Amino acid sequence: MSTLTPARARRTPPRSRRVLAAVAGALALLAVTACSGDDERPRERGPGVESRPAEDSYPGLSEELAGQRLRWGPCEAPTPLQGEGTAPGEEWQCSTLTVPLDWDQPDGGTIDLALIRSRTTASAEDRVGSLVFNFGGPGGSGVLSLPQFGTEYQELREGGFDLVSFDPRGVGDSAPVTCLDDATTDAEAQEPGGPPENAAEEREFTRENEEYYAACEANAGELLPHVTTANTARDMDLLRHALGDDRLHYFGISYGTQLGGVYAHLFPERVGRTVLDAVVDPTPDRLAQTRLDLEGFQLALDHYLQHCVEFERQDCPIGSDAEAGNGLLADLVEQLEETPAPTSDPNGRRLTADLAMTGIIASLYSEESWEYLTQGLQELFWTSTGDTLLLLADFYNGRDAQGRYSNQNAALTAIRCADDPSGMSIAELREYREEFMETSPLFGEWMVWGLSGCEGWPVPADQTERPRYAAEDAAEPILLVANTGDPATPYAGAGRMQEAMGGPEVAPLLTYHGEGHSAYTTGDTCVVNTVNAHLLEGTVPQDGHTCGE
Incomplete structure (x- = not known):
């Protein structure tokens, strides 16, 4: 069996009775920060990299912030809020960037953002600039993610890019949002789970959401x-400025595509070579978004079930009927609502229905993870134990071996609700339960509760800022990359993002026919070569180009 590797990025998973309040999701990728060292700015400049542009201006921003120089030094091991991991190697350097807490009042309070980079191995003449990454979530620490996935981008580093990432505001080691402590999170994950089934459970659902939101407000008000996302885009432009690049070269995955789209809207003249892989749907309609998510995960599950019966054969725990597998899994999770499965966890934790659903969701992000889903289902069906799905759920939820949680779920909730505080009442979402159940016997009853959104979030709507994506004046074309089998950011969303940004001339679309979340890291030669040519050479593929057929 291959080694379990991090999922690329994720959006919101199905909501259970309790973790619905936490909006469980985002990914556990994490790493490090805090550094000291010589005051340093890249002095070698090749084609496409100019000195700090004179036209940059930040009204109201102090000279101290606008002119700050990044101090790079050795990276420490990740903090618990960033996630589990070790200090990266010597080729990685860390720093911090100071940004305004409130960009509408840039002379007010400030926060520090954790940064990481690996310098290009190319010559000074071949250096292109910095390539900034966001790996998704929202809630994932880029400071840990980039070293973890660094080998996958080695050709870009060798070709002329300094690889750079950061913990966005509210995430990891960048003014982290926190809500519940570790012990409370563990305890609530062990409570009986499943979607509310009666009025009393609906009231309990509402009460727990209110308590969770109150805890977020108390700890990070x-x-x-x-x-x-708009403020993070503004932070990213100040990062570009501090790195010394005239334009932002950017690689965004999953939620990172949303961030990249917002950046292109706010700073079109500063858009450099940009790739948005696993493109999110920009539709502001929560019902449409949740329907798309439901269809995406059901499609991925159908593909897994078909693979299981065709290739696993006698080892496939659902038998030989892929279609019947949907009902078998739904029945299995329903049984776990009443009787959680035992595990070998040293603290006696059990696999609840909530955790089982989270583990199943986690395994659908990559075709390489399907074997873990098979193993987990074999354990449940054949031995009534839940070790593998608990491991997958812990990984997805950012829980380490010591029982410490990253802040990815709290950050996901806060960022999502800051972008869009809307949500349906319980009475409204009940209307869609039957429709969702017909679409997916396993996911439907759980995901309909995602329609409650941020109902009751303590920040008024008039204090939030919805993302916008129109970027007709972008200085360079923005390459969109979409995977037809993507469960978390279904393919249809990429077309809508293309339209929102201004059409194919602004944002040509590269389609990959495959499985899993994102396309570049599948290793498909066609995808990798097309993306690398765009980033390293400025070669823009024709809209409609396809790979993987």
């Missing part, structure tokens, strides 16, 4: 209105 003044930060909550300011963790919008």
